[in-house]
Amino acid sequence: AQKVTQAQTEISVVEKEDVTLDCVYETRDTTYYLFWYKQPPSGELVFLIRRNSFDEQNEISGRYSWNFQKSTSSFNFTITASQVVDSAVYFCALYTGTASKLTFGTGTRLQVTL
Amino acid sequence: DTEVTQTPKHLVMGMTNKKSLKCEQHMGHRAMYWYKQKAKKPPELMFVYSYEKLSINESVPSRFSPECPNSSLLNLHLHALQPEDSALYLCASSQVLQGAQPQHFGDGTRLSIL
Numbered sequence: 263a264q265k266v267t268q269a270q271t272e273i274s275v276v277e278k279e280d281v282t283l284d285c286v287y288e289t290r291d292t293t294y295y296l297f298w299y300k301q302p303p304s305g306e307l308v309f310l311i312r313r314n315s316f317d318e319q320n321e322i323s324g325r326y327s328w329n330f331q332k333s334t335s336s337f338n339f340t341i342t343a344s345q346v347v348d349s350a351v352y353f354c355a356l357y358t359g360t361a362s363k364l365t366f367g368t369g370t371r372l373q374v375t376l
Numbered sequence: 377d378t379e380v381t382q383t384p385k386h387l388v389m390g391m392t393n394k395k396s397l398k399c400e401q402h403m404g405h406r407a408m409y410w411y412k413q414k415a416k417k418p419p420e421l422m423f424v425y426s427y428e429k430l431s432i433n434e435s436v437p438s439r440f441s442p443e444c445p446n447s448s449l450l451n452l453h454l455h456a457l458q459p460e461d462s463a464l465y466l467c468a469s470s471q472v473l474q475g476a477q478p479q480h481f482g483d484g485t486r487l488s489i490l
Contacts, residue, residue: 295475305464306380307419307481314476353418357475363432364479366418 264289266356268367275344275374283339283370285354291315296330296337297355297364307353313337344374379403380482382467388488391457397485399450399467405480407431407473408450410442411466413484419466425450426473457489 265288275281287296298310311321313330321328325342341348354367380401389395399408407426411419424432425444439461441453450467464484470477 297478299481305466305484305486307466307468307479309478309480312476312478359475362475363421363424363434369416369418 264291264356264358264361264365266354266365266367268352268354268370270370271368272371272373275372277345277374277376278343280340280342281344281372281374283341283352283354283372285337285339285367287335287337287354287356289356289358289360291358291360293359295357297357298328298337298339299353299355300350301353301369302350310339341372344372346374346376348372349374380467380469380480382465382482382485384485385483386486386488388490389454389457390490391459393457394453394455396454397452397465397467397487399452399482400448401469401480402448403469403471403480404447405469405471406447407470407477408444409468409470409479410450410452411468411481413464413466415463423452424473431473454487457487459489462487462489 267286294315296313299307301307327340329338351369351371353369355364383398410422413419421434422436423442428444439456443451466484468479468481470479
């Protein structure tokens with residue numbers, strides 16, 4: 263079975279703080295894909311990143327960075343110097359051939375205040 | 377602005393009404409999806425169309441009826457819904473039905489059943 267755990271339900275930070283959102287996944291498939299999506303209050307899910315199981319390189323995109331570690335089955339997301347516009351619910355998701363669909367975590371609500 | 381357009385943004389309907397949700401994309405994507413999202417929960421997959429053919433039905437009750445008239449349009453016909461069907465309904469598309477392809481989501485339709 264596929265499972266994604268986002269243990270942090272809500273996080274509150276003050277603007278300019280760094281914040282890390284945790285994601286732990288479970289699967290027996292050797293080939294799989296991991297995603298992060300952002301859902302602002304407006305409702306749409308915004309695609310942030312995709313990683314396949316064979317690519318453990320960390321990635322940085324502006325203030326966003328991702329740390330993929332197969333040894334701990336984790337795919338954590340760090341926002342550096344957070345801004346109010348980063349306030350949203352962030353979902354980590356897993357795709358495997360076995361499930362043939364995205365398995366979402368329960369999401370982490372991030373609140374960034376001034 | 378999202379590249380997947382959903383109408384209407386909000387819908388209130390009685391349990392005996394018939395209504396339709398519409399989704400449109402012009403990115404040339406050949407896979408389209410319907411998701412249901414309850415408050416503070418992750419999206420749940422309902423249906424998937426690939427090349428205008430129904431590919432996945434996640435055991436959705438027959439009061440929800442999907443339709444894909446062409447490669448750009450996806451409809452969800454609603455009839456005799458129950459109060460528990462009140463939710464955010466999200467449409468998404470991807471280049472093809474393959475796990476590595478990121479899904480692009482619309483803003484959703486917020487549905488309330490009286």
